[in-house]
Amino acid sequence: MDFRLTEDQRALRDGMRQLLRARFDREALRDTVDGAAVGSGAAAVDGAAVGGDAAGTALDSGLWRELGQAGLFALRAPQSAGGVGLGLPEAVLLFEEAGRALLPGPLVASHLAGSAGLVAGAEDGTAVVTAVEGTGPYGGPTPPVEHLAAADAVLVLDEGHTVRVLSPGELAARPMRSLDPLTPLHRVHGRRESDSPGARAAGGSGREQAVGAGVLLREAVLLTAALQLGSACRTLEMAVGYARQREQFGRPVGAFQAVQHLCAGMLVRSETARSVVYAAAVTVDEEEISAAKLLADTAAVGNARDCLQVHGGVGFTWEADVHLHLKRAWLRAEQWRTAVTSEERLASALLCPI
Amino acid sequence: MRLAYTEEEEEFRARLRTWLADVLPTLPPRPDPLDWQARRTYDMDWQRRLYDAGYAGLHWPKDAGGQGATPTQHLIFLEETEAAGAPYVGAGFVGLLHAGPTIAAEGSPRQRARWLPPILRGEEVWCQGFSEPDAGSDLARLRTRAVRDGDTYVVTGSKIWTSHAEVADWCELLVRTDPEAPRHHGITWLALPMDTPGVTVRPLRTLAGSHEFAEVFLDEVRVPVDNRVGAENDGWRVTMVTLSFERGTAFVGEVVACRRTLRLLARRARHNGRWDDAAVRRRLGRLNAEFSALWRLIQWNVSEAAHGLRQGGTGVPGAGGSVFKLRYSQARQELYDAAAAVLGPAALDLAEEWALERLSSLSYTIAAGTSQIQHNIVAERILGLPKGR
Ligand SMILES: Cc1cc2nc3c(=O)[nH]c(=O)nc-3n(C[C@H](O)[C@H](O)[C@H](O)COP(=O)(O)OP(=O)(O)OC[C@H]3O[C@@H](n4cnc5c(N)ncnc54)[C@H](O)[C@@H]3O)c2cc1C
Numbered sequence: 073m074d075f076r077l078t079e080d081q082r083a084l085r086d087g088m089r090q091l092l093r094a095r096f097d098r099e100a101l102r103d104t105v106d107g108a109a110v111g112s113g114a115a116a117v118d119g120a121a122v123g124g125d126a127a128g129t130a131l132d133s134g135l136w137r138e139l140g141q142a143g144l145f146a147l148r149a150p151q152s153a154g155g156v157g158l159g160l161p162e163a164v165l166l167f168e169e170a171g172r173a174l175l176p177g178p179l180v181a182s183h184l185a186g187s188a189g190l191v192a193g194a195e196d197g198t199a200v201v202t203a204v205e206g207t208g209p210y211g212g213p214t215p216p217v218e219h220l221a222a223a224d225a226v227l228v229l230d231e232g233h234t235v236r237v238l239s240p241g242e243l244a245a246r247p248m249r250s251l252d253p254l255t256p257l258h259r260v261h262g263r264r265e266s267d268s269p270g271a272r273a274a275g276g277s278g279r280e281q282a283v284g285a286g287v288l289l290r291e292a293v294l295l296t297a298a299l300q301l302g303s304a305c306r307t308l309e310m311a312v313g314y315a316r317q318r319e320q321f322g323r324p325v326g327a328f329q330a331v332q333h334l335c336a337g338m339l340v341r342s343e344t345a346r347s348v349v350y351a352a353a354v355t356v357d358e359e360e361i362s363a364a365k366l367l368a369d370t371a372a373v374g375n376a377r378d379c380l381q382v383h384g385g386v387g388f389t390w391e392a393d394v395h396l397h398l399k400r401a402w403l404r405a406e407q408w409r410t411a412v413t414s415e416e417r418l419a420s421a422l423l424c425p426i
Numbered sequence: 427m428r429l430a431y432t433e434e435e436e437e438f439r440a441r442l443r444t445w446l447a448d449v450l451p452t453l454p455p456r457p458d459p460l461d462w463q464a465r466r467t468y469d470m471d472w473q474r475r476l477y478d479a480g481y482a483g484l485h486w487p488k489d490a491g492g493q494g495a496t497p498t499q500h501l502i503f504l505e506e507t508e509a510a511g512a513p514y515v516g517a518g519f520v521g522l523l524h525a526g527p528t529i530a531a532e533g534s535p536r537q538r539a540r541w542l543p544p545i546l547r548g549e550e551v552w553c554q555g556f557s558e559p560d561a562g563s564d565l566a567r568l569r570t571r572a573v574r575d576g577d578t579y580v581v582t583g584s585k586i587w588t589s590h591a592e593v594a595d596w597c598e599l600l601v602r603t604d605p606e607a608p609r610h611h612g613i614t615w616l617a618l619p620m621d622t623p624g625v626t627v628r629p630l631r632t633l634a635g636s637h638e639f640a641e642v643f644l645d646e647v648r649v650p651v652d653n654r655v656g657a658e659n660d661g662w663r664v665t666m667v668t669l670s671f672e673r674g675t676a677f678v679g680e681v682v683a684c685r686r687t688l689r690l691l692a693r694r695a696r697h698n699g700r701w702d703d704a705a706v707r708r709r710l711g712r713l714n715a716e717f718s719a720l721w722r723l724i725q726w727n728v729s730e731a732a733h734g735l736r737q738g739g740t741g742v743p744g745a746g747g748s749v750f751k752l753r754y755s756q757a758r759q760e761l762y763d764a765a766a767a768v769l770g771p772a773a774l775d776l777a778e779e780w781a782l783e784r785l786s787s788l789s790y791t792i793a794a795g796t797s798q799i800q801h802n803i804v805a806e807r808i809l810g811l812p813k814g815r
Contacts, residue, residue: 325563391631406771
């Protein structure tokens with residue numbers, strides 16, 4: 073056993089961090105926030121799939137292609153198929169960096185499509201792919217679909233079924249006033265009639281793929297956990313940085329034990345989550361993946377909240393980045409396996425024969 | 427130990443209920459929550475109606491134009507108005523809960539005559555200019571400077587997080603008049619007309635997207651010495667009176683509202699199936715206990731204050747307010763987290779009122795003294811532990 077990052081993995085992570093620093097720094101993040109018409113859900117026309125939501129849909133296609141060229145989407149496609157030929161642990165490291173930078177876009181679905189060769193153009197970022205998640209064995213409502221208006225294709229991932237690929241026009245969906253200013257959301261009502269113009273335009277709609285959804289679902293859960301982990305690490309850094317620099321009562325607020333303990337608790341959350349997320353990337357064990365998502369959700373949400381608290385009044389402002397992390401963390405906690413499902417799965421696992 | 431209300435108190439409640447039943451249907455439609463000008467108009471209209479009906483300044487002393495009601499009657503008033511769905515004090519908050527009571531307690535007869543009636547009649551809105559960029563938790567570090575020039579003070583500096591500044595007529599302002607004195611001395615309380623030349627208000631945006639607070643820049647603003655409440659350099663003591671008010675009764679109506687929200691949440695959960703999840707049911711059950719206890723804690727604190735008043739005290743809630751504020755701010759955040767658990771993905775939709783409330787709830791552990799500061803107060807002032815760091 074040698075449960076540490078290899079030199080290559082470190083280099084890969086650092087490369088991604090540099091790329092994002094160069095192409096999606098804080099200024100770019102804030103420009104994107106200001107560009108997205110905030111909290112505005114365009115007129116909802118039931119049945120009108122997309123296009124009604126003009127606001128905040130613009131995904132930076134240049135950046136998306138650069139991410140494609142850097143191998144983010146084709147990372148796990150075999151080299152024989154023009155991919156990078158790396159594995160889930162490497163993908164997890166890149167997604168952690170994306171989460172840290174609050175990179176917007178349907179990263180998980182595009183990566184799944186690109187690495188499994190499900191949608192042409194996904195691998196090099198010329199096509200944007202989003203996904204609809206089935207309800208799973210524990211029921212509950214379907215989570216909303218992100219970036220539907222910017223997407224060229226939609227994966228339908230339902231436990232126990234094969235993967236289907238739809239054109240966005242085939243979904244009956246209604247825009248929501250998304251909590252996260254960087255992630256436009258649609259509520260999906262179902263499929264539109266197949267003779268509708270949208271469906272016909274897609275040509276060969278609802279193509280069944282030979283791939284089972286179960287594998288991709290597991291990967292989606294794990295990669296979402298990695299995004300959450302990155303966000304949790306970032307809000308911890310932000311809190312510590314602020315606590316060092318902000319002075320009250322003649323000393324940095326980080327000198328007060330109340331603040332120190334908040335920050336220390338954040339580190340405990342993110343490091344616990346990190347160990348199980350990385351391990352799950354190696355084992356791809358169903359139970360461990362549930363644990364990874366559950367603890368990464370807890371870390372991302374908990375750390376964003378504590379980071380907000382450490383920032384005092386500043387933390388409650390739009391201009392601080394804390395709320396963007398918290399809102400995204402809340403969103404991701406609802407996507408790709410909620411705490412309810414993870415906890416139920418982990419509980420059932422305890423009843424397996426000893 | 428008696429929880430039942432007296433006959434007199436029940437009569438007060440009955441009269442109030444009748445009045446509310448008559449007046450509420452005649453109110454104009456609620457304004458857009460993001461339109462502060464419209465909200466000001468709406469809130470002031472409500473205050474005027476309270477005034478006409480004899481309910482304005484219920485807890486203020488009679489010689490300040492108030493009704494001289496007992497703390498218990500005030501509690502009943504807050505409980506009943508909230509239960510009936512009446513408007514909240516809103517833009518009148520600072521005038522009725524901080525600045526007004528301070529002026530009533532510390533102002534000269536002329537000052538009381540000038541400022542209190544317009545607050546009670548819903549004609550003038552006040553804001554609170556205490557916090558500064560470098561003076562938040564450490565309020566005594568405030569640096570906005572006031573220099574005496576004949577019968578005026580010339581004020582220069584800046585304030586931050588000033589709620590309702592954009593729609594306020596007056597600001598209760600803390601300034602430094604003696605930079606040489608120890609921190610808590612050398613501070614003075616001034617009433618600043620917001621339309622004075624040299625005052626600039628720059629709205630700040632909250633994480634919920636609204637402009638409910640602002641930065642206030644003061645550039646050689648001239649304030650008459652007559653606008654000073656209390657003695658020069660005695661502003662810290664004057665201020666402490668208002669801060670206890672803020673931590674005391676300010677949240678009574680909200681606790682009543684939270685208890686109603688809990689009941690609505692349970693119904694919503696029954697409706698959308700989340701009730702079948704035992705974890706959700708039990709979470710709501712626990713919150714029911716928390717908010718019942720908070721309500722009883724309010725009654726306890728109010729009874730203490732009423733007793734203090736009968737003994738010739740101020741009726742101002744003491745450090746016990748910190749206990750309440752600590753638990754309430756936390757419980758409110760737990761309530762809206764539970765709401766999100768009930769709503770599921772709908773909690774990601776800002777069209778849901780509870781999704782917005784969840785965002786607002788985040789400020790409760792920061793505004794009016796952070797939870798860390800409240801813990802310090804409890805540890806040092808109630809438990810008598812040595813001052814830590
Ligand atoms: C919605 C909202 C409305 C507001 N309205 C008004 C208003 O109308 N008028 C007004 O004057 N102010 C207002 N405030 C300001 C509010 O009172 C301050 O934000 C608050 O006192 C905290 O100060 P700060 O923001 O500077 O945080 P800081 O004091 O910088 O605190 C940063 C962190 O350090 C911690 N900390 C600081 N000192 C200590 C210590 N000794 N021990 C342990 N931990 C410590 C804090 O708990 C916090 O976590 C408002 C704030 C909000 C959020």
